[in-house]
Amino acid sequence: MQLLDGIKVSNAILEDIKNEVDSRIKNHKKRPHLAAILVGDNPASQTYVGAKVKTCEYVGFQSTLSKLADDASEAELLALIEKYNNDADIDGILVQLPLPRHISEDKVINTISPLKDVDGFHPVSIGKMVLGQDTFIPATPNGIMMMLAHYNIDTSGMHCVVIGRSNIVGTPMSLLMSRNTNPGNCTVTMCHSKTKNLKEMCLQADIIVAAIGRPNYVTADMVKPGAIIIDVGINRIEDASKKSGFRLVGDVDFEAVKEKSSYITPVPGGVGKMTICALMKNTLLACN
Numbered sequence: 001m002q003l004l005d006g007i008k009v010s011n012a013i014l015e016d017i018k019n020e021v022d023s024r025i026k027n028h029k030k031r032p033h034l035a036a037i038l039v040g041d042n043p044a045s046q047t048y049v050g051a052k053v054k055t056c057e058y059v060g061f062q063s064t065l066s067k068l069a070d071d072a073s074e075a076e077l078l079a080l081i082e083k084y085n086n087d088a089d090i091d092g093i094l095v096q097l098p099l100p101r102h103i104s105e106d107k108v109i110n111t112i113s114p115l116k117d118v119d120g121f122h123p124v125s126i127g128k129m130v131l132g133q134d135t136f137i138p139a140t141p142n143g144i145m146m147m148l149a150h151y152n153i154d155t156s157g158m159h160c161v162v163i164g165r166s167n168i169v170g171t172p173m174s175l176l177m178s179r180n181t182n183p184g185n186c187t188v189t190m191c192h193s194k195t196k197n198l199k200e201m202c203l204q205a206d207i208i209v210a211a212i213g214r215p216n217y218v219t220a221d222m223v224k225p226g227a228i229i230i231d232v233g234i235n236r237i238e239d240a241s242k243k244s245g246f247r248l249v250g251d252v253d254f255e256a257v258k259e260k261s262s263y264i265t266p267v268p269g270g271v272g273k274m275t276i277c278a279l280m281k282n283t284l285l286a287c288n
């Protein structure tokens, strides 16, 4: 078994981005600028946005973080997005999801200019991705593709089972893995909560991408020997031995599954790191 080390791979890619920013500045080009918007005080969202802002600093991007109160109105948020859409200095806009229930995620995503849609969630970005045109690819699936490419894993002809069909992970992941690219060129099966024979599906998989949101859901008896395991899940479970009172685990029972897999991503230190890295790549792209 080989660990797909998100920390190592993302550090190498972030170093490249940093060097590119340095050379942009030397050549009197614009410094990339990411505007992040956080609504409310969801602790996980605060952590994610904090990590994104910190990574911007690390690679030399400018970042602006706007925090809106939990009860901020939808109109207030849309007005802020419009302000950033019209601000020539801002290259990328990200609104941390999930949003409080009184705000429509669709409306928010649709309001972000497709030119600044570094999360790749706008219908224009998704449409272009489906058609194989250059666009912003959602950060988590893009990060996974970058990871597979980094390890030179030839996925051509493999059967990839994606568990989960969300707009931000499962659906774009399925599309990317089925495209005529490498990584890609897989035969893809997309599973979800209504899938009847998930275990049988998984046992046929050369690659399993688990994006479910259930701790340790993929167990060793669901995995074919030698399969590649990509664990997207980030789940908090109680752990009295930790100062925070919790620890993070993935959707895959890592300890048992690692013995059967050829490659596997850990949680933490796997896909999450790559997600931030892919967001930085998109922001750089938005600035070009």
Ligand code: NDP
Pocket (backbone or CB within 6 Å): 140, 163, 164, 165, 166, 167, 168, 169, 170, 191, 192, 193, 194, 195, 198, 211, 212, 213, 214, 232, 233, 234, 235, 271, 272, 273, 275
């Ligand atoms: P969603 O809740 O939006 O989607 C979960 C998907 O899993 C749904 O399609 C759902 O099916 C499916 N599902 C739920 N239960 C089962 C089941 N028992 N069997 C099969 N499928 C099931 O989650 P996200 O896609 O946003 O996130 C998934 C996980 O990935 C979460 O743990 C999240 O925290 C993590 N995540 C990690 C990121 C990273 O950077 N590492 C980034 C984004 C998310 P249905 O559609 O039928 O409801």
